[in-house]
Amino acid sequence: MKKNVLAVTKDLIKIPSSPNRPEAMQQVFDYAKDFFQADKNLFIKTYLRNGKSSLVVSTVDSLSPDVLMIGHLDVVDADLAMFEPKEENGKLIGRGACDMKSENAVMMCLMSELTESSNPPSVALMLTLDEETGGFDGVNYLVNEIGYRCKVALVPDGSSSPEEIILANKGVLHLRLSVIGVPAHGSAPWLGENAIDKLIQAYQKIRTVFPVGNDSDHWYDTCNLGTISGGKATNQVPDSASCTIDIRFTEKNSSSVILDLVRQTVPECLVETIVSGLPCSTPTNDPFVQLFSEVLKNKFNLSARYGRNCGGHDGRFLSALGVPVIVTRPISGDQHSEKEWVDIESLKNFVDIYREFINQVSKL
Ligand SMILES: [Zn+2]
CATH class of the missing domain: 3.40.630.10 (Zn peptidases)
Structure with a gap:
C-alpha cells in the first residue's frame, strides 16, 4: 500500500x-x-x-x-x-x-x-x-x-x-407536539386554559406508552423529551406550548405505527414529524x-x-x-x-x- x-x-x-x-x-x-x-x-x-x-x-x-x-x-x-x-x-x-x-x-x-x-x-x-x-x-x-x-x-x-x-440499529422519529390554550391573567387562571399544563399532561401520557424495558442492550422503543417551550410572562396563562421528542424504535416497529400511536395517545396535540429514519x-x-x-x-x-x-x-x-x-x-x-x-x-x-x-x- x-x-x-x-x-x-x-x-x-x-x-x-x-x-x-x-x-x-x-x-x-x-x-x-x-x-x-x-x-x-x-x-x-x-x-x-x-x-x-x-x-x-x-x-x-x-x-x-x-x-x-x-x-x-x-x-x-x-x-x-x-x-x-x-x-x-x-x-x-x-x-x-x-x-x-x-x-x-x-x-x-x-x-x-x-x-x-x-x-x-x-x-x-x-x-x-x-x-x-x-x-x-x-x-x-x-x-x-x-x-x-x-x-x-x-x-x-x-x-x-x-x-x-x-x-x-434502531429507527428514529423526531416529533413536535403543540397545544393551544386560552390566555388569561395569571391572577385569574380559572378564566383561561393553561397550554403548558395541557402539554405536561400530554407528555405524561406519552411516557406511559414507552415503558422502560428489561433488555440489557436496551432493545426496546424509547422516548426522550428534548426541548420544551411556551409562555411569555409569569403572570399570564399561556395560550400555546410545544415540545420536541426523540423516539427510537426497534425493527419490530415503523415510524407510521409510532406516529399513529402518539396521535391516538394525545389527540389534544398537533403532532408534526421533524425527522424520520428507518431501522x-x-x-x-x-x-x-x-x-x-x-x-x-x-x-x-x-x-x-x-x-x-x-x-x-x-x-x-x-x-x-x-x-x-x-x-x-x-x-x-x-x-x-x-x-x-x-x-x-x-x-x-x-x-x-x-x-x-x-x-x-x-x-x-
Ligand atoms: Zn458516524
Missing part, C-alpha cells in the same frame, strides 16, 4: 468538517477527491444535492458494484484543539478518530491500492457530508434517486472493534455476514460477536432495500466526546480485514 492510513487519518482530522463550518466541509471533500486524482482505472463521480456534495469512486463503471463501502466526512463539532490529532499510548486522539475519519482513511487507501491490480474486485466507496444531519442528501439521494445498489455494504460507522459486528437490520445467517465472520476467524483469529446499536447510520437506506449491511470498526471509542480515539495498530489491521473480505467476495 503506497498511501499511509495513519497519515491520511491525521490529514482528515485536521480539517474541522462539522456542519457549522461550510468551508471546511468543502475542504474535506476536495481532499478526498484530489486523493484519487493520480489513480488510474478508477471511476470518480461527484454529486450535489441541496448544497451537499458526495463522492463515489469505483473500480467498475456501474451503479451496482459487488461491495459498497460507505463513509461520511462530516463530524460533530468540537473545540478547535480536537482537530489537532495526538498520539498517546498507541492511540490516536482527535475529533473523528473513531467517527469516522480513520475509517474513511482505511477505505480511501484501500480503494487506491485496489486500482493497482490489473483485475480489481468490483468495489466502490461512497463518501458523503451529511450523515450527522440525517443522510438525506447523501446516501439517501445516491441510493434512492441515483440508484446505487450492491450485494453487500460495509459501513464502519458503529461498533467498537472489528469482531463486534452490529447488525441492527436497520441484517440477519446473522446472511451469507455475507457469515463470510465476514469466517475471514475474521480464519485470517485474523478473531471470533465475531453480533450486536445491536441504539444509534443509527447511513447503511439504513440500503438495509431498507434488503441489502446486507455489515457495521464494524477498528478498536476505538468515545465518539462525539472530548476524548474520541482509535487504536493505531487496530486501524492498520482494519485495512487487512477489509481487503481480505473484498477479495473473498470477488471469488464468489
Whole structure:
C-alpha cells in the first residue's frame, strides 16, 4: 500500500468538517477527491444535492458494484484543539478518530491500492457530508434517486472493534407536539386554559406508552423529551406550548405505527414529524455476514460477536432495500466526546480485514 492510513487519518482530522463550518466541509471533500486524482482505472463521480456534495469512486463503471463501502466526512463539532490529532499510548486522539475519519482513511487507501491490480474486485466507496444531519442528501439521494445498489455494504460507522459486528440499529422519529390554550391573567387562571399544563399532561401520557424495558442492550422503543417551550410572562396563562421528542424504535416497529400511536395517545396535540429514519437490520445467517465472520476467524483469529446499536447510520437506506449491511470498526471509542480515539495498530489491521473480505467476495 503506497498511501499511509495513519497519515491520511491525521490529514482528515485536521480539517474541522462539522456542519457549522461550510468551508471546511468543502475542504474535506476536495481532499478526498484530489486523493484519487493520480489513480488510474478508477471511476470518480461527484454529486450535489441541496448544497451537499458526495463522492463515489469505483473500480467498475456501474451503479451496482459487488461491495459498497460507505463513509461520511462530516463530524460533530468540537473545540478547535480536537482537530489537532495526538498520539498517546498507541492511540490516536482527535475529533473523528473513531467517527469516522480513520475509517474513511482505511477505505480511501484501500480503494487506491485496489486500482493497482490489473483485475480489481468490483468495489466502490461512497463518501458523503451529511450523515450527522440525517443522510438525506447523501446516501439517501445516491441510493434512492441515483440508484446505487450492491450485494453487500460495509459501513464502519458503529461498533467498537472489528469482531463486534452490529447488525441492527434502531429507527428514529423526531416529533413536535403543540397545544393551544386560552390566555388569561395569571391572577385569574380559572378564566383561561393553561397550554403548558395541557402539554405536561400530554407528555405524561406519552411516557406511559414507552415503558422502560428489561433488555440489557436496551432493545426496546424509547422516548426522550428534548426541548420544551411556551409562555411569555409569569403572570399570564399561556395560550400555546410545544415540545420536541426523540423516539427510537426497534425493527419490530415503523415510524407510521409510532406516529399513529402518539396521535391516538394525545389527540389534544398537533403532532408534526421533524425527522424520520428507518431501522436497520441484517440477519446473522446472511451469507455475507457469515463470510465476514469466517475471514475474521480464519485470517485474523478473531471470533465475531453480533450486536445491536441504539444509534443509527447511513447503511439504513440500503438495509431498507434488503441489502446486507455489515457495521464494524477498528478498536476505538468515545465518539462525539472530548476524548474520541482509535487504536493505531487496530486501524492498520482494519485495512487487512477489509481487503481480505473484498477479495473473498470477488471469488464468489
Ligand atoms: Zn458516524
